[in-house]
Every structure is written in structure tokens, then in C-alpha cells.
Amino acid sequence: MDNLMSVVVFYHSIEIKKVIQEILRNKYQSILYCDVNTNQEQFIAFMTDKSQPVLFIYAFEKTEEAIEFNEIFVELNKNKKIHSDKYLSLLICCREHREAAYFECSKGRFYSYETFRPVYDMNRIRLSITQMGDLLTSQDKVNSYQQDKKAVIKKLQSVSQQLHEVETSLTDEKGIQHNLLTELISEVDQLCKGDMTESAEVKVQVEKIKPRVENFKAHNQKYFNEIGSKVRAAKPSFKKKMPLVLVVDDQNVMLKIITTILKPKGFDVEVATNGAEALNKLKNCQPELVLLDIDMPVMDGIQTLKAIKEINELSQVPIIMLTSNTDKESFIECRELGAIDYIVKPTNAETLLKKILAVI
Incomplete structure (x- = not known):
């Protein structure tokens, strides 16, 4: 049983309704049959869930009757916005009205049409309904995937921005520590060059400090370079969208x-x-x-x-x-x-x- 799509059947004749019921039997769980006596509120209540795609079936003997019902429906939707854009319309009419049906489909009023008199080819009608249903549900899945894709891209863009801020912070800190260590090495140089004859032992100790500070400076800069490289590598890359x-x-x-x-x-x-x-x-x-x-x-x-x-x-x-x-x-x-x-x-x-x- 297909729960991914709702079906609404507009009809006049009980005979036609029975034909459609036989075609849809045990196929779709959410079905509403609407004739001229159907209360609009009942129809609006059925259409409350706008997340599901809808297949509208106009099952009338004459194309003119389907057009009349469609115009009422279009006006109702214009005033109350009762359904989303995820829908298709199938016109089913008598064979003698197929030219008019083709014309209305060519104008975009209905997506496609089928005929049911004088011969009831129920398998053909069933196939058309199934194919249109597959098209609707596949489009709905594509829309869902696209929404998920947009959400993922938005999250990745946020992560990319955060990593960019981390990279900027690391670059700033690297520069600050570089300057501080350079100043420290310069001060050690000054101590080594000063008059320290009174304490040769102190001078020896100071001279030992300089290479250690220089090693620490080199290690410090190497560390920041490696962290910066890892941050840049972790940033998601986005290909330019092709037109x-x-x-x-x-x-x-x-x-x-x-x-x-x-x-x-x-x-x-x-x-x-x-x-x-x-x-x-x-x-x-x-x-x-x-x-x-x-x-x-x-x-x-x-x-x-x-x-x-x-x-x-x-x-x-x-x-x-x-x-x-x-x-x-x-x-x-x-x-x-x-x-x-x-x-x-x-x-x-x-x-x-x-x-x-x-x-x-």
C-alpha cells in the first residue's frame, strides 16, 4: 500500500467512480472521492497535510465537465491555498472527447489523459496512474534529498567559517610568539655581550640559554605551521556551482x-x-x-x-x-x-x- 501520496478523485457518475475504485483498490491508503455534493470543508480537511504529493484524477464522461470542476478547484485553491505545488492531474474521459482532452493537456490544465469508453482498458489507466504516482513520489524524494543537501552544505559552510577563524587566530598567535621569542633572544645576546667578567659562571649559563631559546622558537614556529596546515586541510572545499x-x-x-x-x-x-x-x-x-x-x-x-x-x-x-x-x-x-x-x-x-x- 502506497503511503507516500494522496489521491483525490473528482467524478459525477457512480459508474465511473466504481471503475476508479477498482483500479485504486488496495493501492493507496489516502483517497478522497469528490462529487458535486461533496462539502468543501471535507475536501479542505483532507488536504491539510501539505507535505505529501497529490494526484488529482478528473474522471468524467465529458471533458467540459472536468474543466468545470477544475476551475472550481483552482479558484478554491487560489483563495485558500489548500495544497502545495507537488501535484499532477490526470483527466479520464470518454473516447469521443479525446481531442478536447488532448487540447486541455497541451495547455497545461491537466498533465495527461486516458479514455475509458467504449472500451474499459483498466490496465492502461492503472499504468498511467502508477507512472504518475512514481513521478510524483520520486520528485518528492528528490526535493527531500535537496533539502538535506542544503542543510549539510549550510553546516559545512559554518564549520568552514569556524576553521577559518581558528586559522586566523593561529596565525596571529604565531606572529605574537615569534616576536616575543625574538625579543628574548635579543636580550640574551645583550647579556652575553655585556661586561660579565666579575661572574664568568653567570656568563656561561647565559650563553647556554640562547641556543635553548632559539630551539624553542624553531619548535614553536614548526608547531604553529603544522597546526595551521591541519586546519586548512580540515576546511571543507566547495566547488563553484555550475550554471x-x-x-x-x-x-x-x-x-x-x-x-x-x-x-x-x-x-x-x-x-x-x-x-x-x-x-x-x-x-x-x-x-x-x-x-x-x-x-x-x-x-x-x-x-x-x-x-x-x-x-x-x-x-x-x-x-x-x-x-x-x-x-x-x-x-x-x-x-x-x-x-x-x-x-x-x-x-x-x-x-x-x-x-x-x-x-x-
Whole structure:
């Protein structure tokens, strides 16, 4: 039984609800079924735990019914912020409405869709739910690892700062003791050079002191040097963070070419094959730059550009459009929507790097 994720099923028909119940049976412990009569407070109470990712399933005969329910839900969340950003939405509708379902997924309203009439392919629906659940929980684990990593790095940075202060203190003390011992040796020299004929024995004793003091000075400086070296060796070293570039293109060849160009130049690269996947990845990372293809299935570059610019945390991330089309009107539209530049495919390494370095 999967306890890492909550599932909310929106539905109208009892028949459809029974189908979904059979698919989810003994799979997820935390499930809420919501129809038009479900009390909002019941739904809000179910969503109290914002630490778990949520899979929303919209199971309706018609896509329009799912859209209507989704708009109510979006408005409720806008007013009361009932869930976190760790969620995905699956639309399940009749086969005759699949074109409308595809269109809504391409706009980003739902992550994906499945059909259940006239044929009930329950295994296919079950597979989609399982895959989306795996994606959600894996993202949640990545977020947890990233938080742990940040905490460890913060602790190491604190330790590094403390060791730096110890190193500074040792250097200061080394200088102070060096000066004091130098002064002591100088005073012993003066005693040796003075008129001590009345006490030859005292003079002999004083002359014996000087090499001992010099040995102590040498030992003292060696000790401080060794301690300083150990402190420097114990200080954690932090590699400079590589700039992250998110490349969004439906052509795997183009993704591979751009990755091959950027990684040897010190860039970290994330890839996505459509706009919906890109938006999902942007929930977990904030790149220094997005390279965004215009022509893509599911959710094209123009729609993705608009969506990114509407997210406050990402609105200032520079976006360079990728396109095989030389239509200037498309470039103008992208610039008006917030893109900073464009690159015509296919491109060469020199042009790509020049454009990227100009904005990073």
C-alpha cells in the first residue's frame, strides 16, 4: 500500500467512480472521492497535510465537465491555498472527447489523459496512474534529498567559517610568539655581550640559554605551521556551482547536440521534451537560462513561455527560443511575451555559446 501520496478523485457518475475504485483498490491508503455534493470543508480537511504529493484524477464522461470542476478547484485553491505545488492531474474521459482532452493537456490544465469508453482498458489507466504516482513520489524524494543537501552544505559552510577563524587566530598567535621569542633572544645576546667578567659562571649559563631559546622558537614556529596546515586541510572545499541550463525540445537529437556542446564548457544541463514536462521540472529547480523550442507537441513553446512568465519565482529567468522557422512574426511575438533572444536551428557551437554567455 502506497503511503507516500494522496489521491483525490473528482467524478459525477457512480459508474465511473466504481471503475476508479477498482483500479485504486488496495493501492493507496489516502483517497478522497469528490462529487458535486461533496462539502468543501471535507475536501479542505483532507488536504491539510501539505507535505505529501497529490494526484488529482478528473474522471468524467465529458471533458467540459472536468474543466468545470477544475476551475472550481483552482479558484478554491487560489483563495485558500489548500495544497502545495507537488501535484499532477490526470483527466479520464470518454473516447469521443479525446481531442478536447488532448487540447486541455497541451495547455497545461491537466498533465495527461486516458479514455475509458467504449472500451474499459483498466490496465492502461492503472499504468498511467502508477507512472504518475512514481513521478510524483520520486520528485518528492528528490526535493527531500535537496533539502538535506542544503542543510549539510549550510553546516559545512559554518564549520568552514569556524576553521577559518581558528586559522586566523593561529596565525596571529604565531606572529605574537615569534616576536616575543625574538625579543628574548635579543636580550640574551645583550647579556652575553655585556661586561660579565666579575661572574664568568653567570656568563656561561647565559650563553647556554640562547641556543635553548632559539630551539624553542624553531619548535614553536614548526608547531604553529603544522597546526595551521591541519586546519586548512580540515576546511571543507566547495566547488563553484555550475550554471544550470534547461533545454526544452521534442527532438532527442537536438537535446543531445546542445548537451554535448554545453557540458564540456562547464554548464549543468537538464532536458525536457515538451512544455508540460518543462514546467514540472521547474517546480524543483531554477535554472540560469531556459532554451525553449517553439514547435512541440503537448504544450508548445509559446504556451510554455507564457506559463513560465506567470510564475513569480521564474519570471526573471532569461529564455532563448529555439526554432527551425525563420518567420519574424514568431520572433516578435516571443520577444513581446518576454523571451530575451532566439536561435535558428540547426545552430553551431559558437553561435549557441555566444548567445548563452551574453545573458548568463
